[in-house]
Structure formats: C-alpha cells, structure tokens
Amino acid sequence: MNIVVLVKQVPDSGLARQLDAQLRVDRNGANNVMGELDEYAVEAALQLKEAHGGEVTVLTLGPGQATETIRKTLAMGADKAVHIEDDAVAGSDALTTSAILAAALGRLEWDLVIAGAESTDSNMGVMPQLLAARTGAPALTGARKIDTDGTSVTVEHQRANGYDVLTANLPAIVSVWDTINTPRYPSLKGIMAAKRKPVESLQLSDLGIEAAGQAAAANEVVGAAARPERTAGQIVTDEGQGGTALAEFLAAEKFI
Amino acid sequence: MTDILVYVPNSGKHAAEVLTLARTLGDVSAVAFDDASASLAGEYGAAKVYRVEAPGIDDYFVDPKATVLTDLARKVAPDYFLLPSTDEGKALAARTAVALDNGLMTDLSGLAPDGTATQDAFAGTTIVTAKATKGFTLATIKLGATEPAPAPSSPEVETVNATVAESDQRVKVAQRVDEPAGDRPALSEARIVVSGGRGVGSAEDFALIERVADALGGAVGASRAATDAGYYPHKFQVGQTGTTVSPQLYVAAGISGAIQHRAGMQTSRVIVAVNKDADAPIFGMADFGVVGDLFQVLPQALEEIEKRK
Numbered sequence: 001m002n003i004v005v006l007v008k009q010v011p012d013s014g015l016a017r018q019l020d021a022q023l024r025v026d027r028n029g030a031n032n033v034m035g036e037l038d039e040y041a042v043e044a045a046l047q048l049k050e051a052h053g054g055e056v057t058v059l060t061l062g063p064g065q066a067t068e069t070i071r072k073t074l075a076m077g078a079d080k081a082v083h084i085e086d087d088a089v090a091g092s093d094a095l096t097t098s099a100i101l102a103a104a105l106g107r108l109e110w111d112l113v114i115a116g117a118e119s120t121d122s123n124m125g126v127m128p129q130l131l132a133a134r135t136g137a138p139a140l141t142g143a144r145k146i147d148t149d150g151t152s153v154t155v156e157h158q159r160a161n162g163y164d165v166l167t168a169n170l171p172a173i174v175s176v177w178d179t180i181n182t183p184r185y186p187s188l189k190g191i192m193a194a195k196r197k198p199v200e201s202l203q204l205s206d207l208g209i210e211a212a213g214q215a216a217a218a219n220e221v222v223g224a225a226a227r228p229e230r231t232a233g234q235i236v237t238d239e240g241q242g243g244t245a246l247a248e249f250l251a252a253e254k255f256i
Numbered sequence: 257m258t259d260i261l262v263y264v265p266n267s268g269k270h271a272a273e274v275l276t277l278a279r280t281l282g283d284v285s286a287v288a289f290d291d292a293s294a295s296l297a298g299e300y301g302a303a304k305v306y307r308v309e310a311p312g313i314d315d316y317f318v319d320p321k322a323t324v325l326t327d328l329a330r331k332v333a334p335d336y337f338l339l340p341s342t343d344e345g346k347a348l349a350a351r352t353a354v355a356l357d358n359g360l361m362t363d364l365s366g367l368a369p370d371g372t373a374t375q376d377a378f379a380g381t382t383i384v385t386a387k388a389t390k391g392f393t394l395a396t397i398k399l400g401a402t403e404p405a406p407a408p409s410s411p412e413v414e415t416v417n418a419t420v421a422e423s424d425q426r427v428k429v430a431q432r433v434d435e436p437a438g439d440r441p442a443l444s445e446a447r448i449v450v451s452g453g454r455g456v457g458s459a460e461d462f463a464l465i466e467r468v469a470d471a472l473g474g475a476v477g478a479s480r481a482a483t484d485a486g487y488y489p490h491k492f493q494v495g496q497t498g499t500t501v502s503p504q505l506y507v508a509a510g511i512s513g514a515i516q517h518r519a520g521m522q523t524s525r526v527i528v529a530v531n532k533d534a535d536a537p538i539f540g541m542a543d544f545g546v547v548g549d550l551f552q553v554l555p556q557a558l559e560e561i562e563k564r565k
C-alpha cells in the first residue's frame with residue numbers, strides 16, 4: 001500500500017504569530033514547525049505501512065525552510081519526499097494550492113493520501129475536499145480512527161456529538177484529527193537514516209501550472225489588525241473568601 | 257438586486273445565524289433538505305426556499321449534497337453563497353469552489369454589505385479583512401458571527417427532485433453513532449460554560465466542575481490537557497481542535513489559558529478564571545479571577561450560589 005502524506009510547514013501555533021507587510025503569514029520571524037495536525041497524519045501513515053507494507057511519500061508545498069519539516073518526517077520513518085518550491089507560489093489561495101498539490105499527486109502512485117484535518121496556520125480545513133474534487137478520489141475527512149484491508153478504507157469521522165463510520169474503496173483521501181494516535185518522536189537512528197532518503201524538488205513548470213500567487217487568487221486580504229485586548233478585570237487572591245467573592249461577582253452580573 | 261444563496265443544514269442556532277446575516281446583504285434563497293430546515297428559513301426571512309427531495313442522500317458522505325448545491329449555485333448564479341462553518345459546510349463549499357472554479361473563504365466572523373469579510377487569524381489574535389476579487393462570494397460563516405433574529409416570511413417554495421448518482425455513492429455512511437446528549441445544554445450553544453483543565457486532576461474530581469455547571473444551568477467544557485488525560489470525554493474539549501464557544505459566561509477552572517484553548521473561548525462575553533498560579537495567562541483575559549485552589553474556591557462558591565438562588 002503506497003501512501004502520500006500531505007505536510008505543511010507552519011509557524012509554531014503556541015507562540016505569537018503575525019502577518020508581514022504584504023499581509024501574508026510571517027514565516028521569517030517565526031519558529032517554523034511541521035503543521036501540528038500533520039504529525040498525526042504522518043503517524044497514521046507509518047502505522048498503516050507497518051501493518052500493510054508499501055511506501056510512505058511526503059508531499060509538501062512551501063519555501064526552502066520546509067526542508068526542515070521534510071527531514072523530520074523522514075526521520076520519523078517516511079521513505080521519501082517531494083518538495084514543491086517556487087517563489088511564484090507565495091500569496092496563493094486555497095484553490096490554486098489545491099491545483100498544485102493535485103498536479104503533484106498526479107505524478108505519484110498512491111492508494112491513500114493522508115492529510116491533517118486542517119493546517120495550524122490558516123486552518124481552512126478544506127484541502128482534502130478540494131483535492132478530492134480535483135483528483136476524483138473520494139474524501140473521508142476528520143478521522144479519529146482509520147482502518148484498511150488493502151482494497152477499502154474505513155474511518156470514524158469525528159462529530160461534535162458522536163461519530164460517523166465512513167467507508168470507501170481505495171484510492172482515497174483521508175484527513176485526521178489529533179484524537180487518532182500519538183505521533184512518535186524521531187529516533188537517533190531515524191535521524192541518521194533520513195539524511196540518505198531521497199527528496200525530489202519540483203517547480204511549478206514541472207507540474208504544468210502557469211498561474212499562481214496573488215495574481216491568480218480569487219480573494220485578497222485587504223487589512224489586518226490585532227484583536228483588541230480584553231480590558232483587564234478584577235483579580236482577587238483567595239484568603240478564605242475567594243469562592244464567596246466569585247459568587248458575588250456572578251450575582252452582580254445576573255448569572256445567579 | 258443582490259441574491260444570496262444559503263445552505264440551511266438543520267434548524268439549529270448556527271443555521272439561524274447564517275440566515276440572519278444573509279438577510280442584511282440581500283434577498284435570501286435557502287436550500288433545505290428537510291422540513292425543519294425549510295421552516296427555519298421561513299422564520300428567518302428567506303424569500304425563497306429550494307426544498308430538495310433526494311431519497312437516500314443521507315446514506316452517503318458529502319458528494320451527493322455537493323452535486324445538488326453545485327447545480328443550484330450554477331442555476332441561481334448568486335452574488336453570495338453562504339454556508340455554516342462546520343465540517344460539512346466547509347466540505348460542501350470546497351466542492352462547489354472546484355466545480356464552479358470559484359474562490360472560497362472560510363470561517364468568517366463577519367460579512368459587510370459591501371462584501372468585506374472578517375476572519376480570525378492565528379487563534380483569534382489577529383483580525384483579517386478580506387474580499388473576493390473574482391466570481392461570487394462563496395463563504396462559510398463561523399458560529400457566533402451574529403445574534404440570530406427571527407423575521408417571519410412566507411417564502412415561495414420550489415421543490416427540487418434529485419437522485420443520488422452512482423458517482424456520488426463512493427463514500428458510504430455505514431453507521432451514525434450519536435452519543436447521548438445528557439441533560440445539560442449543548443456546548444456550542446450554551447449561555448454558560450464551566451470548563452475544567454489539568455488542574456482538576458482526575459476524572460472523579462470533574463464532578464465538581466459538573467456541579468458548578470448544574471448550579472448555573474450551564475454546559476461542561478474541558479481543556480485538551482484534561483481530555484488527553486481522560487478526565488473528561490474529547491467531545492467536550494474547547495479550543496482550536498475542539499469546540500468553539502461564545503457564551504455569555506465562561507468559567508475556566510484549573511486551565512492555564514494556552515493560545516489553542518483561548519482560540520475556542522475568547523469571544524465569550526464574561527470570562528471568569530480560578531487558578532492557583534497568579535501568573536497563568538488566563539488571568540490576562542479574565543473579567544474576574546480568583547487566585548487560589550479550585551478545590552477550596554469552587555465548593556465555597558457553590559454554597560453561596562445555592563444560598564442566593
């Protein structure tokens with residue numbers, strides 16, 4: 001079973017992040033890491049490979065520094081990677097991004113594509129369905145559990161008040177939430193082995209994509225502002241009356 | 257005349273909000289797959305309802321609904337096509353975008369009559385304004401973007417008969433598992449949410465959080481540290497990879513206030529925090545905070561609440 005994992009490098013979502021002067025994600029001043037949900041996608045792919053054999057290929061579209069993220073996936077155990085890197089991509093919208101990724105998927109052999117349910121920088125959560133529309137493969141999104149017998153795939157699609165069991169024949173596209181597994185850390189042996197694993201580098205011209213970037217985008221960010229800070233409230237230290245003070249506040253606000 | 261197409265998935269609060277927002281932009285045509293959704297559209301001022309009859313459509317995931325909506329969007333050629341920002345709403349928007357080669361915007365927290373959209377970026381710390389520059393505005397609207405306001409109308413109803421094509425039968429819904437909702441209000445719609453974090457320390461002690469929630473008539477929430485540790489089920493997780501809430505009152509007990517948690521609750525009207533660490537980031541956003549042990553503070557607060565009722 002051959003699996004392609006989609007991985008996006010993002011600024012660490014636990015730290016302060018900002019947009020740059022062009023109103024794009026500031027990646028230069030940020031601590032860039034693998035998309036936090038994409039780690040779960042890599043882990044899911046590795047577990048399926050361990051059970052069924054085959055190869056795991058990592059596919060990423062992003063600037064030069066994304067090689068660090070690729071190295072990490074290879075160190076975790078992925079077999080090889082494809083890195084699409086082209087300055088013309090900056091400022092692309094989701095539709096263009098999906099066209100580029102779909103073109104790259106068209107060059108690879110896969111039974112399963114696994115993505116994060118959403119990236120942790122722009123969090124749109126649409127890429128798997130956009131790719132389904134473009135490749136013609138079915139999409140089973142938002143999985144908290146994934147199983148395959150080699151010809152079909154079954155997932156538990158996580159919902160707010162339960163889950164749906166979805167099934168489809170392969171090839172298929174699946175996206176995963178952080179409830180699906182616990183991603184492994186790269187071992188020292190894995191880190192050494194990663195250095196010898198092949199990384200193919202592609203540009204848009206290799207994929208037959210002519211229009212990308214802001215010029216091709218169907219929407220434009222026109223402004224950005226920091227969310228106004230919430231006005232500082234009243235903080236009391238409990239010296240035996242904290243609970244009463246809390247209840248008094250709730251009563252004053254008419255919640256009791 | 258500005259034409260707004262709205263997908264109404266059910267008769268819930270989120271759908272009512274999208275209809276309320278849509279009405280401020282122009283004439284609303286709603287797409288409903290059942291009677292409850294169709295009548296909600298009438299309660300919230302739709303001028304027209306496309307009532308889709310498609311036997312068997314719920315046996316398959318996304319694809320057949322995407323085909324119906326894409327066909328309707330092509331036929332109606334609206335200025336706006338709005339859907340709720342749910343997994344399903346986003347999936348349907350994505351499919352429509354590719355089929356009609358049109359851009360899409362997700363998770364709008366606002367949409368002005370001139371088409372300017374507002375979005376929260378970076379866990380809500382940055383507010384972005386954006387606009388569609390080509391085609392029509394295809395967008396999903398976040399829960400809490402507006403207050404639902406009824407405006408009863410008598411919409412013209414057009415029945416749309418659709419069949420589920422074989423090509424749309426690829427992803428089968430083999431089973432739907434609804435976990436019992438319980439007696440408390442639904443997390444995403446609750447007026448009051450009381451959440452516990454790692455500081456609660458165990459599944460047993462979450463009973464204290466439940467008691468506070470019940471005393472206030474609220475829902476129970478949890479941080480990811482608490483759901484990961486198994487103190488409380490994942491479906492109650494508030495935050496970036498859990499549920500986003502926007503209640504009148506949010507009580508955070510034993511929660512530090514990590515950026516991913518704040519992403520799911522920072523638009524709450526009133527925030528109350530109980531934490532034994534005076535430097536916990538949650539205090540930076542709290543309207544009222546108690547620095548103290550939640551096992552001292554909450555039982556005392558409960559006693560006082562019962563007294564005042």
Ligand SMILES: Cc1cc2nc3c(=O)[nH]c(=O)nc-3n(C[C@H](O)[C@H](O)[C@H](O)COP(=O)(O)OP(=O)(O)OC[C@H]3O[C@@H](n4cnc5c(N)ncnc54)[C@H](O)[C@@H]3O)c2cc1C
Binds near residue numbers: 115378
């Ligand atoms: C604040 C902000 C708002 C934006 N709003 C919009 C908007 O409204 N409409 C719009 O069209 N664009 C928008 N963009 C641009 C858009 O985010 C990018 O085009 C992006 O490539 C696609 O969105 P995503 O990362 O949110 O993907 P998601 O759909 O959230 O990604 C899901 C998964 O797809 C895979 N994936 C995504 N991107 C890549 C990649 N580059 N390489 C490999 N795998 C990948 C990963 O597995 C990821 O976990 C916005 C960007 C920002 C910063």
Ligand SMILES: Cc1cc2nc3c(=O)[nH]c(=O)nc-3n(C[C@H](O)[C@H](O)[C@H](O)COP(=O)(O)OP(=O)(O)OC[C@H]3O[C@@H](n4cnc5c(N)ncnc54)[C@H](O)[C@@H]3O)c2cc1C
Binds near residue numbers: 037455456512
């Ligand atoms: C991709 C990604 C997605 C994430 N999504 C989410 C999400 O959706 N929701 C979410 O919540 N987190 C999310 N997180 C995790 C987030 O970063 C934090 O780890 C998490 O919110 C911490 O939970 P916590 O505040 O309960 O725990 P901690 O940060 O450990 O804080 C516990 C707090 O309890 C206090 N405390 C301890 N004992 C007591 C006591 N007896 N009385 C009073 N106070 C006490 C401590 O002082 C401390 O401040 C995500 C992380 C990533 C990387």
